[in-house]
Amino acid sequence: LNLMVEKGWQKQNLIGSYYFDSATNELNHAGEHKVRYILTQQLPERRTIFVERADSPILTAQRRDAVQQAAARILPVGELPMVAESNMIMEGWPADDVDATLQNFAKSRPMPRLPASSSEASNTGTISP
Numbered sequence: 001l002n003l004m005v006e007k008g009w010q011k012q013n014l015i016g017s018y019y020f021d022s023a024t025n026e027l028n029h030a031g032e033h034k035v036r037y038i039l040t041q042q043l044p045e046r047r048t049i050f051v052e053r054a055d056s057p058i059l060t061a062q063r064r065d066a067v068q069q070a071a072a073r074i075l076p077v078g079e080l081p082m083v084a085e086s087n088m089i090m091e092g093w094p095a096d097d098v099d100a101t102l103q104n105f106a107k108s109r110p111m112p113r114l115p116a117s118s119s120e121a122s123n124t125g126t127i128s129p
Contacts, residue, residue, distance in 0.1 A: 007088075009046050013038050015067055016052040016090025025054075025062040027070050030095045035070045039081060050086040060085055 019031030027035065038049055049067055054060045067083050075081075 009048075010050050010086060010088055013042065013046070013048060014050045014052060014086060014088055014090050015063070016092075017054070018090060018092065018094040020063055020066065025059060025066060027066050031066075032070055035067060036074050039071060039074050048082045048084060050084050050088065052090050053085050053087060 015027075015031060015034060019027060019034055021028050035049060039047055049071065051060065051063050051067055054063055064083050064085065068080065071080050071083065
């Protein structure tokens with residue numbers, strides 16, 4: 001049970017590839033937000049940040065460095081959190097893809113229309129007493 005709890009926290013505090021700019025390996029806006037959330041909203045004893053391993057040790061080190069720099073900006077005073085590598089793989093979609101999908105859905109949605117009122121539909125009948 002304890003191992004399941006630890007893995008759950010690791011997954012919750014995982015900074016995966018979607019949180020990094022693929023060209024620079026710097027944290028993107030969503031990554032900065034996730035690090036800020038972990039450092040300010042999680043329980044103090046659960047503020048370890050886990051970084052998903054990249055395809056090479058050099059890229060993984062760049063990712064860890066980017067997370068550590070963000071942590072130093074967010075918490076400029078005091079002890080910095082632990083940043084650890086993780087074999088866990090982040091599931092999901094990049095936020096930009098989700099946003100584009102929702103934006104396209106909103107553009108293609110038909111305009112809302114109310115059904116014809118019952119009085120318009122019954123104008124051809126007689127009035128009952």
